[in-house]
Amino acid sequence: MLRVLIADDQALVRDGFGMILTAQPDITVVGEAADGGEAVRLARELTPDMVLMDIRMPNVDGIAATARICAETSARVLVLTTFDFDEYVYDALRAGASGFLLKDMRREELVNAVRVVASGEALLAPTVTRRLIADVVSRDRSARPGPVGPSRLAGLTARETETLRQVARGLSNAEIAGALFVSEHTVKTHVSNVLAKLGVRDRVQAVVLAYESGLVAPGDAGVTGEVERSTQS
Template identity: 55%
Template sequence: MDDELALHVVVADDQALVRTGFRLILESEGIEVVAEAEDGEQAVAAVRRTRPDVVLMDIRMPGLDGLEATRRILDGSAQEPPRVVMLTTFDLDQYVYAALAAGASGFLLKDVTPEHLAAAVRLVRTGDALLAPAITRRLVERFARTGGDTPGAAAPHRELATLTRRELEVTALLARGLSNAELAARLGLSEATVKTHVARILGKLGLRDRAQVVVAAYETGLVSVGSAHS
């Protein structure tokens, strides 16, 4: 595989069977698992040692949990930190919201299909976020009210005032879990134009990806709890 296309992953989970299963699935798709970790401490060390593109991070692990490990990995000390995808058994795990606020790029259920797992890793590597609309609505709406009390929650972004009316509109729709294609259809724009708007929004707000846009939109009140269904 061309070096530019090579994809390196760290799998962190306290269950050996989960790690082995994910490794077999990813490597069968040409994705290299450069390290495994059974707790947060090992995950942080593995990331610093191997500098992967993506980390699949279990939330609940003994000792240092996945949430704190994610904070340490994304603490700003690395020039090009990896994308972190949280692994959860339940799609309404309360810690997922905190993980998104801490900088994680999305989440996957542990019963993800092999095809979806490989596709998700490739997707998040490109800078997109793993935010299925239905799950995102339930997840963020359930925990947005307590975001300020959740460890790792992001502070409100005053930079929202720098967004144009169209960019605010795009931000609100992003927070509702719409994909680029859905945004384009809703706004009557091309997907290329939507991507340009998203890139400008990320730049103005100083955010890494769409996952953080969702958090910022709810925490600043741009999108209120319950309004995501409109």
């Protein structure tokens, strides 16, 4: 059973999400929070598998709450907002969120997103994927010239590095297997090793690091092949 905590300052939104999720046989809502500070406290106390996090909340906002929850608990955070401004996407993922979706999604998309992220994968709304790539590169490289943290990739084997490059380009596990002439099971093993060695929670965080380190860049072949596709494979 997936244990979900809902954090949103609007009671009607919390009720709506709660009704949708509790109708599923494999999901239970263990608590609700009206601001980020309460979300952090309940995440510690209730140990949910997943936190649905609004961004604009009083006292402690969703970005700050996400950073604390990801640092202090094992819960994964799925950010839900009516806003798709670039800075929100970037800041949410930098804080450790495993997904970013807009509130205008259909109910079946919400349920699927919760299951995908709780399973250890990650998810981005298609409307924000390409902007995320440009945002990551322009922000970090304008602030700090040159690739960011290439030493973090030093511990990867050549095959793991190539696997990360293909993930960042938007290829699914099956497509990577075909490109590298290995089995899909081998690709999954490489991806798991990459996540462990880089110390990141999921594939989205690995993709962000791949761009920040200069391993891939916008304009590389296949880079715009939708990060959300690779993160769900």
